[in-house]
Amino acid sequence: MGRWAPDARGRLHQAAMELYTEHGYDGTTTADIAERAGLSERTYFRHFADKREVLFDSTDALQTLVLDGIAGADPAAAPLDAAAAGLGDGAALLQSFGQGPRHRAAVVAAHAELRERELAKMATLAQAVAGMLVARGSAEASAALTAETAVAVFRVAFDRWVADPDGPALPDVLAACFAELREVSARGR
Amino acid sequence: MGRWAPDARGRLHQAAMELYTEHGYDGTTTADIAERAGLSERTYFRHFADKREVLFDSTDALQTLVLDGIAGADPAAAPLDAAAAGLGDGAALLQSFGQGPRHRAAVVAAHAELRERELAKMATLAQAVAGMLVARGSAEASAALTAETAVAVFRVAFDRWVADPDGPALPDVLAACFAELREVSARGR
Numbered sequence: 001m002g003r004w005a006p007d008a009r010g011r012l013h014q015a016a017m018e019l020y021t022e023h024g025y026d027g028t029t030t031a032d033i034a035e036r037a038g039l040s041e042r043t044y045f046r047h048f049a050d051k052r053e054v055l056f057d058s059t060d061a062l063q064t065l066v067l068d069g070i071a072g073a074d075p076a077a078a079p080l081d082a083a084a085a086g087l088g089d090g091a092a093l094l095q096s097f098g099q100g101p102r103h104r105a106a107v108v109a110a111h112a113e114l115r116e117r118e119l120a121k122m123a124t125l126a127q128a129v130a131g132m133l134v135a136r137g138s139a140e141a142s143a144a145l146t147a148e149t150a151v152a153v154f155r156v157a158f159d160r161w162v163a164d165p166d167g168p169a170l171p172d173v174l175a176a177c178f179a180e181l182r183e184v185s186a187r188g189r
Numbered sequence: 190m191g192r193w194a195p196d197a198r199g200r201l202h203q204a205a206m207e208l209y210t211e212h213g214y215d216g217t218t219t220a221d222i223a224e225r226a227g228l229s230e231r232t233y234f235r236h237f238a239d240k241r242e243v244l245f246d247s248t249d250a251l252q253t254l255v256l257d258g259i260a261g262a263d264p265a266a267a268p269l270d271a272a273a274a275g276l277g278d279g280a281a282l283l284q285s286f287g288q289g290p291r292h293r294a295a296v297v298a299a300h301a302e303l304r305e306r307e308l309a310k311m312a313t314l315a316q317a318v319a320g321m322l323v324a325r326g327s328a329e330a331s332a333a334l335t336a337e338t339a340v341a342v343f344r345v346a347f348d349r350w351v352a353d354p355d356g357p358a359l360p361d362v363l364a365a366c367f368a369e370l371r372e373v374s375a376r377g378r
Contacts (some may be wrong), residue, residue: 078376112309119308120301145345145366146373152341156334177334184335185374187267 009047009057011037016054017103025051025111052117055104058097059121063128066090070132079138083129083150084178091157091170105162126151153177198236198246200226205243206292214240214300241306244293247286248310252317255279259321268327272318272339273367280346280359294351315340342366 015036019028030051034041048054069086077085094101108114130147134140157174161167168176204225208217219240223230237243258275266274283290297303319336323329346363350356357365 078373080373080376115312116305116309119312120305123304123308141349142369142373144348145342145369148341148345149338149370149373152337153334156337159333160330180331180334181338182374184267184269184331184338185371187269 008037008039008043012039012044012047012054013057017100017107020055020107021103025107025114052114055108055114056117056121058094058101058104059118059125062090062093063121063125065093066125067128067132070129070136073136075136079133079136079143079146080150080178082136083133083146084153084174086129086132087150087154088171088174090154091174094158095170099165101158102162102165105158122151122155149181150178153181197226197228197232201228201233201236201243202246206289206296209244209296210292214296214303241303244297244303245306245310247283247290247293248307248314251279251282252310252314254282255314256317256321259318259325262325264325268322268325268332268335269339269367271325272322272335273342273363275318275321276339276343277360277363279343280363283347284359288354290347291351291354294347311340311344338370339367342370 012033016028016033019032019036023032028051030044031041033051033054034044037044044054066086066089069089070082071086073082073085108118126144126147129151130140130143133143133146138146154174154177157170157177160177161170161173167173201222205217205222208221208225212221217240219233220230222240222243223233226233233243255275255278258278259271260275262271262274297307315333315336318340319329319332322332322335327335343363343366346359346366349366350359350362356362
């Protein structure tokens with residue numbers, strides 16, 4: 001924290017993270033965030049629609065990378081493997097942010113409104129993944145099932161990674177979770 | 190719609206469904222709902238915390254039934270099969286409501302706030318399912334993966350069922366989706 005960030009978006013994001021951590025989400029206004037970032041509130045609203053959205057820049061970046069990864073996956077790969085490859089690229093992005101995603105996760109977990117927005121973003125990601133699988137030739141219904149499953153695995157992997165700061169890197173946790181999915185699905189019936 | 194419902198909760202739920210369908214979610218107040226139900230707004234807030242919650246009674250009933258189903262599943266059943274059994278009981282409950290869940294889904298789909306609350310309820314369901322799997326002897330991490338996956342399959346099945354009013358019953362759609370999960374997971378790597 002406190003590291004100089006050159007761009008307005010980055011400064012607003014960093015200021016919001018600091019203030020949400022210091023004073024909580026309810027105790028922080030967009031005016032506070034803008035002031036801490038050395039910018040006007042008007043500038044805040046040029047970049048973000050509301051008080052929540054400033055925390056979800058990384059989610060949008062994640063989605064772009066995941067979709068690119070799926071588009072670039074081996075055309076012969078099974079749909080779940082293509083989804084796993086894209087989500088693996090996303091996991092590598094989050095890993096590259098160091099402890100940032102863990103701090104952010106703590107802020108999100110502490111407020112119902114933020115948790116709901118996070119879930120909505122993950123639902124949007126799953127829909128986008130499904131759309132990309134359809135573009136690769138999957139049937140629509142099957143693409144939805146694969147995408148929702150893959151994003152559920154990603155969320156579980158992310159939660160495990162957040163909970164274990166001394167554990168393996170996120171891409172490795174994710175790969176282990178996909179392996180576990182295959183095992184869990186093969187058991188029983 | 191318009192069918193007489195004996196209890197206050199049921200009348201409030203029905204009034205809300207009618208008004209949200211007629212005037213939209215934003216165009217309806219809790220006072221409107223209470224009036225249509227022939228009750229006071231105070232009574233509304235004795236039953237529901239806010240304007241959204243009236244639409245989520247069935248979700249709470251669903252969760253109770255799903256958890257009971259998992260608790261009552263064959264102790265020797267694999268975790269995913271136990272989760273599928275519980276969710277199958279939940280699917281049978283929703284099926285017994287006829288077209289009600291489809292009308293409700295249309296109301297929820299039309300408003301971001303309601304979609305977010307629905308996602309939060311499904312996240313709570315997944316956590317509760319994981320807790321029940323742990324109670325049956327699963328390790329915590331593996332229970333989370335199984336539960337999130339199973340609830341993702343349930344959501345996909347529910348969406349398919351909503352989209353196809355002339356198609357098979359929800360428990361059958363759900364069973365087909367679980368079969369598809371096994372197939373999707375077995376393909377590829």
